Amino acid sequence: NAGVMQNPRHLVRRRGQEARLRCSPMKGHSHVYWYRQLPEEGLKFMVYLQKENIIDESGMPKERFSAEFPKEGPSILRIQQVVRGDSAAYFCASSPPGRVTYNEQFFGPGTRLTVL
Amino acid sequence: GENVEQHPSTLSVQEGDSAVIKCTYSDSASNYFPWYKQELGKRPQLIIDIRSNVGEKKDQRIAVTLNKTAKHFSLHITETQPEDSAVYFCAASTYSGGGADGLTFGKGTHLIIQP
Numbered sequence A: 001n002a003g004v005m006q007n008p009r010h011l012v013r014r015r016g017q018e019a020r021l022r023c024s025p026m027k028g029h030s031h032v033y034w035y036r037q038l039p040e041e042g043l044k045f046m047v048y049l050q051k052e053n054i055i056d057e058s059g060m061p062k063e064r065f066s067a068e069f070p071k072e073g074p075s076i077l078r079i080q081q082v083v084r085g086d087s088a089a090y091f092c093a094s095s096p097p098g099r100v101t102y103n104e105q106f107f108g109p110g111t112r113l114t115v116l
Numbered sequence B: 001g002e003n004v005e006q007h008p009s010t011l012s013v014q015e016g017d018s019a020v021i022k023c024t025y026s027d028s029a030s031n032y033f034p035w036y037k038q039e040l041g042k043r044p045q046l047i048i049d050i051r052s053n054v055g056e057k058k059d060q061r062i063a064v065t066l067n068k069t070a071k072h073f074s075l076h077i078t079e080t081q082p083e084d085s086a087v088y089f090c091a092a093s094t095y096s097g098g099g100a101d102g103l104t105f106g107k108g109t110h111l112i113i114q115p
Helices: none
Strands: A005-007 A010-013 A019-024 A031-037 A043-050 A053-056 A065-068 A075-079 A088-095 A111-115 B004-007 B010-014 B019-025 B032-038 B045-051 B056-059 B062-067 B072-077 B086-092 B109-114
Touching (some): A010 A019, A019 A088, A019 A111, A075 A088, B004 B086, B010 B019, B019 B086, B032 B062, B045 B056
Parallel strands (some): A010 A111
Antiparallel strands (some): A005 A019, A019 A075, A088 A111, B056 B062, B062 B072, B086 B109
């Protein structure tokens, strides 16, 4: 059973470009969470999605950031017009459907975004 | 929203000694408290968790305690080994059956095991 997959592992963008980060949850998991980790800091929740639905985006910046989890395919975190302050590690986590277990979240390897 | 405080930020212990990391949370509705270990450049890995209906849970050398009244929970590692060196994060969230909130993390504790 493959774990949570993220790609690319490293992404370099120039200011003003778009960044697309992909996350494939563990098999059987239908809940996806995105977190951002700045250097030497903890992880900050950004958004929680279930298939085709955004459940909670309270941690997402209001502008330039968007997320989706389509019926088919991976979850995508999109950052438009990147700025240097967007440089961070972006982690995706997945958990199984409700009533199977509590909120055990399993993390992917992360995408390290560098904005030049 | 939830706020999680974690102490200490750095903890250095002799190999074989015990290590204790403490966290407090603010939202009394939180009912799930996991601990993650993160090695440099790697993903956070779930090492133990506790739900609000129990006060203590143990898994080999690792134990977690929860005091709901005081809103604090702690990680205890006994007989520390060099491979325990890492950054440890506590977190809190609310689970309600259909799904769960995103985790609110503490700022992390850098645990250093001295040989």
